[in-house]
Amino acid sequence: MSEAPEPPxxxxLIRLARKAKGLSPEEAAPLTRGLIGASRWRQIENGYAVRSGxxxxxxxxxxxxxxxAFVVDVTPDRLRGIQCDEAAEILDEIIYQERGQKPAQPAPEPAPEPADAQLRHLLDLWMQLSPVERRAAIGVLEEMVSESTETVSKPDQGLERRTG
Structure with missing residues (x-):
């Protein structure tokens, strides 16, 4: 008989999770809804089947x-962690159908807010100013801050008054 290959x-992972749940292959296999029997469960865990010796x-x-994975409570993320992405997607759907839990979705990247883009633009402009221009700009900003709350809440009016 040939040497046993290393299980994938x-x-x-399935064997570890099954043992952690305290199940034998004979107990776990029927929980797959008849998809596989105990001998096939063992073959999958071992990573090989015996054919003609x-x-x-x-x-x-x-x-x-x-x-x-569902039977032994392995999460979709754990399957993804070992590059079993298709099985993880199927498991997400099984969990949704069996338990009513929606599949975990990665949080979408937040769209940059206009204020962020404006701030980046202002910083780019700031970096183009000479030291003398920066000091002058700081003076204007300090005046704006020290003025009334109305001017601070409406900075455009304050700038228009100075520049207009």
């Missing part, structure tokens, strides 16, 4: 892996 990372590497399909 997903097989190791030879150990043939074997893996689970993404659908089977997702169902096995």
């Amino acid at each position: 990372p997903e097989a190791k 030879e150990r043939i590497p074997t893996t689970a399909t993404p659908k089977v892996l997702a169902r096995m």
Whole structure:
């Protein structure tokens, strides 16, 4: 008989999670809703099946892996962490259908707010000023801050008065 191949990372993860839950392959397999039996569960965990006395590497399909992961409470993120993205997507959907939990979505990047863009533009302009121009600008800003609350809340009016 040939030497046993090393089980793939997903097989190791499933075995670890199954053992942590205190389940045997015979107990876990029926929880896949008849998708696989105990012997197939063992083959997937071992990373091989025996055919004609030879150990043939074997893996689970993404659908089977997702169902096995669901049975032993492996999260989609853990599957993604070992590059089982398709199985993770299927598992997200299984969790949604079975438990009513929406799949975890990465938070979208917030769109830059106009104020951020304006601030960047102002800083770019600031960097183009000479030291003398910067000191003059600081003086104007200090005057604006020291003026009444109305002028501070409406800085455009204050600038118009000075420049107009």
